[in-house]
Amino acid sequence: MRDTRRGPEPVSGRDPVWWSGGLDPVRPLVLVVGGALGGGPECVRLLGRLVAHGYAVVAVRLPRPVPCAECTGAFVSRLIDGHAHTADTRSTRVIGFDLGGRPALAAAATDPRIGSVHLVGAPVSRLFEEPDRILALPPMTVDALVDATGAAGGEQLPYLLGGLALLPEQLYEIRGQVWVGHAPDDPLTAPQDLALLKLTLERSVFHAFGATGGTTPRGGPVHRWLVDGVRGAGSPAR
Template identity: 30%
Template sequence: MTEPTLAELADFAGLHARAQGLDPGSVASALARIKAGGDPTAWPRTWSELGERQLAEGRPLQACRYFVLARFPYPADDVRAAAGRSAVAAFDTWRRRQGGIERREFALPSGDVAAWTANLHEGNPVLLVMGGIISVKEQWAPFLTSARRLRAGVLVTEMPSVGENTAPYGKGSDELIPEILDALGARVCAAGVHVVGLSFAGHLALSSARHDPRISSIHTVGAPVSGVFGDPAALPATTTSTLAHLSGGADLSGMALTRDDLARVRVPVRYVASRRDEIIPRREWELLAEHVADFEWVEFDDVHGSPGHLADTRLWLLRNVLARLGDRRATVLGLLLALRGRTGRGGLTRVAP
């Protein structure tokens, strides 16, 4: 297994830093110090020191975001593992001050799972948010603080073997989402469950939707479908090493979704695609367009996650989430996207049932 270079780590971490709203100057300065030192432990130590500084200054959410970078891309050593624990603790401090955000823990058949929830009540539709293979649940604070405005219950959690999730990643991981919904109970899920699953979590959502009618829609960015699992050697070293860590080196080829699998996904799927994606080739979302009954996508001329189009990505996803929730504000966001010139850069495929 090839370890990622510092330059590759910096590129991928840059996306996460921008998505979390970290100060670009501070991030650039930290990366310069890390590169100058040449010490393998400089990465987690530098970001952890910034996190500790933010804690000392009374900004636990900002501290959490630096600790998340310190554990990046996964807790491969003691310093990174400690940073992961510090991220959870800092987030817990912030959410207690914030109010309205609860911690839930589930002992599921596949493993122990922790989640942050807000506005999760009977009668509310549920928005289940899950990041990809390097994203911990603490990165999704904006979803939790927006729960009341969305008029939905929000639950943010993690993929198998990411963060506090102890379930192994591999064939059978698509049982995780149904198991979480079982734990929530039929009454909480009665108004529908809309999954925002980023990257590899989008794949889990697609796989789960084949057989779980509680899933009402899927919203994703750069989700793999099949080819990625058949040829992991073609992926960046950060991705391959993280997948190996999560799966214990297991063969993941059995996780590829077939055309018949995709045809069984009968819920709306909304997808943000990147034309220069170094992880997810174009053929992955073309398969979705060919075989999923209700599939809409938007394309940006960008790399994985479309880091240069974060505002447009968020608007597009939010517009579609609101549309599935039956919220009229979706129309306003659609008009805003049109004004920004972000419509017509994708397509809509609807296949008769």
């Protein structure tokens, strides 16, 4: 097995991987797409647990600036292509933290290799349709979005993120199961997004975490839910 360890800094270029473990052609691939508020160094124990359960795990950051061509499903599909010889990609699981959930869902609509998607605090439509709402988010969230997207400041975020809404016709195309983790005070996942997903997804599992104090769900309960979901989506090869 081959492992990679790099600092979880936002990156540019063609290789956004900052962590990998358990790479082996017989192990099912789990691709973890980080966002602005989650999917970084706080997830290292989660990544290790997934490896211990028999998966080949690759963690990436969205390249900056966002949006760009890399905020699409093609970004995720290229990453799966790149690990076709180091993991079993035939039923890839994709975990998407907040902004990382957008390309995860977009890829699942077009790439039959994606067997399941697991979302944590992911915006789907409402935030992108009404980007001025971004400026009303908690200051900590705005600062994190500025850092993750490469924006010059919070006032640029509506222009960068506007137009990224996923359409119902895209979501209808998703055949794999989608696990949706959300919190009642999550600043990025609007109730309208949850309603849209419930109406359009063929196979879905929704899980409500407790209040988070105005940030996306994180910590041990989220990690346990993700591990259980990945394992529930199919048993790894032995």
